[in-house]
Amino acid sequence: MTEDSFDTSLRKFLKTVGVTSQQRIEQAVREARARGQLPPALRARMTLRVEELGLEHVVEGEIRLDEA
Template sequence: MTEDSFNMSMRKFLKLVGVTSQQQIEEAVRDARAAGTLPDGPLRAEVTLTIEGLDLSHRIDGDISLPDDA
């Protein structure tokens, strides 16, 4: 595998992670809003990336601000 194909493979995976994660978050926010259970303020989020065979576990956390109309 060339360096270019390796980078393209990583980018494809990360795009899939980003797109599907955003869709899931948006759906959960819509559902919570409809149910009246959407919390005030930013949402605390955490993601853990693990890769089998590399002994990699990388944790990322942060806040997601809600839109004003939420």
């Protein structure tokens, strides 16, 4: 594998992760709003695992839902 093909493959994977994660969060927010159970912010955690490399990377953050 060349560096270019690795970079392209990695970026494609990360784009898929970003797009599908955003879609799932948006869907869950709509459902919570419909139930009247939407807080002003969400604590989020994303865990990336690559078992073959022994890699586990955790990113935590806050998603604001109120008018800021």
